[in-house]
Amino acid sequence: MKTAPGKRGPKPKPDTRANLVEAGLRIIHSAGYAATGIQSIVDAAGIPKGSFYTYFDSKEAFGAEVIAEYSKRGQGKLRHFLCDSEKTPLTRLKAFFEDRIEAFGTANYARGCLMGNFSAEAADHSVQIREQLVKEFKAWSQIFESCISEAQGQGEISRQFSAGLLANFIFNSWEGALLRMRVENSAAPLREFMKLVFEKVIQ
């Protein structure tokens, strides 16, 4: 299966495409990108392997779309917490991370962040995947930045550093804490993150 059949084959159906991305999201998040063969994706989506290339030019293009879908859903969750006007911006920020810590606990501290995983596995090897990651990380950082900026405006977070700098540092530190969480198979690295970020970094 070295040669992609290109754009031949059946007419693309939107639901088949969505099913492929859904299967990819689940399988790649659990097994990793390199470890996931296209065969396992098409098997899970119940379509013949050749049809994969009706929808995607390459495994890389598929990977980029899986990242985009993961990021879209995650941003939905992030906005749900960070734009909740019934709470103060700092309280929202804490609530988001607390929710994530609980969710990772339920998932036995496995899988981590799909964007972080792709960064480790594929950012060096695929321009398409790297550029998708640049775009998605930036989008997440901006949502954090906006909430931090609001908290600075209300005096809840120190203005010593710009909201953009704090957003990047906190988001990147979270990604690192998630790696260590998987190694330790424990919430401890996430708790340490919470302590330092909320009792020091933003003070």
Next chain:
Amino acid sequence: MKTAPGKRGPKPKPDTRANLVEAGLRIIHSAGYAATGIQSIVDAAGIPKGSFYTYFDSKEAFGAEVIAEYSKRGQGKLRHFLCDSEKTPLTRLKAFFEDRIEAFGTANYARGCLMGNFSAEAADHSVQIREQLVKEFKAWSQIFESCISEAQGQGEISRQFSAGLLANFIFNSWEGALLRMRVENSAAPLREFMKLVFEKVIQ
């Protein structure tokens, strides 16, 4: 190649074993663990594939040994910087990260930390690899902790948080900054790490 030939084959030679680990280190660090086949390792080391299993029970066992070797070399570098008694402990800590930032620049911000990469790729899937990572991350954290503790003793780093907590947080945040460095293909996330860690976290 589903069945490992076990312990048959030629008598193990220490240099062949070291050559395999050396090849594994180079190839896995660059291509990733799942993407690296045993064939490419034995080809690079110039031995027949069957002989691989004279030295290692499995790809996992090999992966764990590659992690151990990477960590050993890295710890050597870390100790070289953090135990340099001609500088104050805080200056040593900064010098270590500055040296790493320069080295990653030379490597075009690719590859990152092999231990971080294994955490993302394989910590969920292999107990042997996860346990090796637990051990190595702990060893690194302890070297950081010892230097931070010394700096606290000399009043260079605040005692607000324990040296162990600071060491874990700083090390994990560094791992996260390395992921983002690869995405951005830039030192910017490492510079942001330096700014927040040295101008805030340890103050």
